[in-house]
Amino acid sequence: MKLAFIGTGKIIADALFAxxxxxxxxxxxxxxxxxxxxxxxxxxxxxNIAEVxxxxxxxxxxxxxxxxxxxxxxxxxxxYAKQALLHGKNVILEKPFTGFYNEAQELQQIxxxxxxxxxxxxxxxxxxxxxEMKKNVEKLGSLRMALCNYSQYSSRYDAYLEGDITHSFDPxxxxxxxYDINVYNIHYCVGLFGEPKDVNYYPNxxxxxxxxxxxxxxxxxxxxxxxxxxxxxxxxxxVSIQGEKGFxxxxxKPNIASELTTTYVDENVKExxxxxxxxxxxxxxxxxxxxxxxxxRMTQEFLDFAKIIDEKDYETAHELLTESVTVVGVLEKARxxxxxxx
Numbered sequence: 378m379k380l381a382f383i384g385t386g387k388i389i390a391d392a393l394f395a396x397x398x399x400x401x402x403x404x405x406x407x408x409x410x411x412x413x414x415x416x417x418x419x420x421x422x423x424x425n426i427a428e429v430x431x432x433x434x435x436x437x438x439x440x441x442x443x444x445x446x447x448x449x450x451x452x453x454x455x456x457y458a459k460q461a462l463l464h465g466k467n468v469i470l471e472k473p474f475t476g477f478y479n480e481a482q483e484l485q486q487i488x489x490x491x492x493x494x495x496x497x498x499x500x501x502x503x504x505x506x507x508x509e510m511k512k513n514v515e516k517l518g519s520l521r522m523a524l525c526n527y528s529q530y531s532s533r534y535d536a537y538l539e540g541d542i543t544h545s546f547d548p549x550x551x552x553x554x555x556y557d558i559n560v561y562n563i564h565y566c567v568g569l570f571g572e573p574k575d576v577n578y579y580p581n582x583x584x585x586x587x588x589x590x591x592x593x594x595x596x597x598x599x600x601x602x603x604x605x606x607x608x609x610x611x612x613x614x615x616v617s618i619q620g621e622k623g624f625x626x627x628x629x630k631p632n633i634a635s636e637l638t639t640t641y642v643d644e645n646v647k648e649x650x651x652x653x654x655x656x657x658x659x660x661x662x663x664x665x666x667x668x669x670x671x672x673x674r675m676t677q678e679f680l681d682f683a684k685i686i687d688e689k690d691y692e693t694a695h696e697l698l699t700e701s702v703t704v705v706g707v708l709e710k711a712r713x714x715x716x717x718x719x
Contacts, residue, residue, distance in 0.1 A: 382445075525562035579592045
């Protein structure tokens with residue numbers, strides 16, 4: 378993969394560091410708007426990137442890169458991704474994939490009709506803990522509940538309260554807690570359980586009409602998933618999946634999950650046993666899984682993207698893309714029902 382980096386923000390800095398050990402990726406080019414050219418040049422010098430552009434059309438026309446990684450504000454995702462696809466480039470698009478469902482569908486159609494790849498860079502889907510959850514969720518029996526909480530007091534929230542509206546709290550740029558932070562929880566649910574039957578969102582709305590936090594309820598057959606995302610308050614994060622025969626839990630912020638505990642009924646023991654309080658309970662087995670340490674939380678997703686492109690694995694690419702498009706549909710339905718307008 379010859380990769381061009383679109384943007385100069387913190388997420389680009391993280392990505393540049395994350396792919397340092399990946400020999401399959403060549404850092405080829407970087408794009409910045411004219412006022413950020415010096416920052417792009419500094420990144421180019423630090424990471425030995427040969428090409429620096431301030432004209433996106435020129436980059437797409439001239440660069441030797443075959444793939445672009447778009448780390449721009451949410452509202453720019455669709456237009457920059459579409460332009461890249463129409464120039465025959467593969468695309469890695471930061472979360473959230475797009476602001477609107479029809480945009481996500483259009484990008485999927487363009488990519489698949491032209492045998493190009495487009496991925497959403499969301500760490501949840503490229504994590505050993507998530508793979509382990511998918512592998513073991515059947516051990517829980519009939520699912521009855523899913524609870525996810527990703528709350529993190531935003532470094533920009535104090536300024537927001539004083540009227541200094543940054544992109545992450547601006548509806549014009551598709552900001553807010555649902556799209557910025559609760560999206561991780563939604564990816565767990567859609568990735569594990571599929572598309573929900575119904576969606577309802579209960580947000581806390583700030584003075585400019587954006588959600589600073591909120592609780593999302595996804596309705597499935599036999600159970601509901603409750604997803605909390607907050608930028609105006611903090612708490613320990615977690616993901617908990619409960620079934621009639623057991624539960625699994627991540628005790629960390631959902632985007633950096635490194636450990637999973639799975640407790641399920643031991644089918645080989647039919648009689649009940651007494652717990653510490655003396656109550657009769659079913660015998661259980663508890664498994665502890667720890668993911669291997671990565672260079673950076675984003676490293677694995679870039680490894681996966683490079684492998685899929687190199688092997689022309691259109692089947693896996695389609696599965697990942699369809700999941701991302703479904704999540705955009707959930708986001709849009711939730712936002713619309715809550716009256717949040719972009």
